[in-house]
Amino acid sequence: MRILLLAHSFNSLTQRLWVELEQAGHEISLELDVNDAVTLEAVAQAKPDLIIAPFLKRAIPPAVWQQHTCLVIHPGPVGDRGPAALDWAILNRAESWGVTVLQAEAEMDAGPVWASRTFPLRAATKSSLYRNEVTEAAVEAVMEALNRPQPQRPAAPLWRPAMPQSARAIDWNADDTATILRKLRASDGAPGVRDGDYYLFDGHPADGLTGPPGHWLAQRDGMVARATCDGAVWIGRMRTAAKGSLKLPATDVLPEAAALPVAPGHHDIWYDEKHAIGYLHFPFHNGAMSTDQCTRLKDAFIAATQRPTKVICLMGGPDFWSNGIHLSTIEAAASPADESWRNINAMNDLCEAIITCGSHLTIAAMAGNAGAGGVFMALAADMVLARTGVILNPHYKGMGNLYGSEYWTYLLPRRCGAAKAEQVVQARLPMGTAQALDLGLIDGAFGRTPLEFRALVVAEAEKLAVATDIEAKLAAKRLARLADEGHKPLAAYRAEELERMKLNFYGFDPSYHVARWNFIRRVPKSRTPLYLARHRQT
Structure with missing residues (x-):
């Protein structure tokens, strides 16, 4: 079937549907919803059997839905309508929620239903629910709709x-911690909670902290704690109310943060150990890794290698494994070029520590999506496991033809061979776990949910740790690294990659800086890239 995806942007759900539909044998193309004229032109060129709209911010033109079957994915149960479905569900403490695949008609979200799914609504941010429960339910419902006669x-x-914002607004004197967290979770990603001169994001409980309601109490690792009427919350990200301001670590935005005491509490990096296996967690916000976070994670990894264990699992987070360097902190720096250079070198230091670890077998456990340098950081581990349904974007070119580093020129060919490595970095397309397995990028894919995936990773790690040949495997690993180093030192790969990156950061072509500026500010694309708009390639 020829299917045209019509979307506001190529977001996580749209990418997942692209992968799943193509894997099911359908002919897929995508058009970004720029304006009615462009959409009409795209439909005329694509001649689709079906149009699917995973993520739109405006109505499909009548001339399209009157002539073609258009299925819209709504992140709400049957009967729910409107643009803020998840926001209201979280704020109103719904116990369950759902996804509906319905046919586009004149009245928004009111057309005939083709399929639907429901799921329990866990206590999580809007973004996390969208990337996990909503996405899984949407894929199932779309596949059902494709086989429904009417x-x-x-x-x-x-x-x-x-x-x-009046519904999101926090009354620090009256709202308890649970209510404030719901408001923050319902506003996560966009638009945030307006609070005076700031917008607040990324809220977490601040257990053990108290103070006068509304007062800033403490800071740690980029976060600030603020008192509620019955406790406190950590705020991980903030931006000023000024137009065009950037969402950054809260301590970089709040002037009084520097004077606040450092207090224990919510962590963005932590380590736990069980049955002689170390588990290193790093659920960084949106998967972005700043210079400071890369350095702290490298230090945490090195500390983990000093423990009397034989296996270390790099767990990432439930929503993202990693998306590489932190474009927001780079954009906010006095010199984005200099901060780009610091950030990529910190990422490289981290990857080098993983690659050269001879004392432990390492497992990259990818419960969430990964992109760019984050994918190649995973390949630095001895074994790469991914949750079924995870989407990988193992390429850099979409960010202004960025060349990339993280030792990818060593890690990728080692995994899948030179020819396939070139195919991967040039493709610019999302990749599902089935394709990643075929290419040799990952060693296993299993588990439908992050919890199920973690249980299976633990079982795999424990099997490795008690295997009678673990010392032989470690010895073979060290010998292989010595042989690789003799063939071509890691320092040479790094130097060659960084020489190309230096041109991206400091050269005459500003493409990377322009692409980063547009990405951070969510500037809509003026046209659909040809590698997505396949109907425009002929």
Whole structure:
């Protein structure tokens, strides 16, 4: 079937559908929803059997849905309507939620239902729910819709308007910690919670901290703690209310943060150990890794290698493994070029520590999506395991033809051979776990949820740790590293990569800096890249 994806942006759900539909044998193309004229032109060129809209911010033109079957994915159960479905669900403490695949008609979100799914609504941010439960439910519902002969009309649709800031606003004197966390989680990603001169994001409980409601209490690792009427919350990210401001670590935005005492509490890096296996967690916000985070994670990894264990699992986070260097902190720096250079070198230091670890077998346990340098950081481990449904973007070119580092010129060919390595970095397309397995990028894919995946990773790690040949495997690993080093030193790969990166950061071509500026500020693309708009390639 020829399927045209129509989307506001190539977001995580759209990427997952691209992968799943193509794997199912359908002919897939995508058009970004720029304006009605462009959409009409795309439909005329693509001649689709079906149009699927995973993520739109405006209505499909009548001339399109009147002539073609258009299936819209709505992140709410049957009968729910409106642009802020998850926001209201979280704020109103819904116990369960869902996804509906419905046919586009004149009235928004009110067309015939083709398929739907429901799921328990866990206590999590809007972004996390979207990337996990919503995405899994949407994939299942779309696959069902493709095999349904006709839709069913929904009953009693309920329209929910966009959520205003008045509904998100925090009353620090009256709202308890649980209410404040719900408001922050319902506003995560966008638009955030407006609080005076700032927008607040990334909230976590601050157990053990108390103070006068509304007062800033403490700071740690980029976060600041603020008192509630019954405790406190950690705020991980903030931006000023000024137009065009950047979302950054809260301590970089709040002037009084520097004077606050450092207090224990929520961590963005932690280590636990069980049955002689070390588990290193790093659920960085949006998977971005700043210079400071790379350095702290490298130090934590080296500390883990000093423990009397034989296996270290690099767990990342439930939503992301890693997306590489932190474009927001780079953009906010006095010299983005200099900060780009510091950040990529810190990433390289971390990758080098993993590659050269001879004392332990290392497992990259990818419960969440990964992109760019984050994928290659995973390849630095001895074994790469991924949750089924994870999406990988093992390429850099979409960020202004960035060359990339993280020793990818060593790690990628070692995994899949030179020819396939070139194919991977040139493709610019998302990759599912089935394709990653075929290419040899990963060693296993299993588990539907992050919890299920973690349990299976633990079982695999424990099997490795008690194997009678573990010392032989470690010896073979050290010998292989010595042989590779003799053939070509790691320092040579790094130097060659950084020479190309230096041109990206400091050269005459500003493509990387322009692409980063647009990405951070979510500037909509003016046209669909040809590698996605396959209907425009002929």
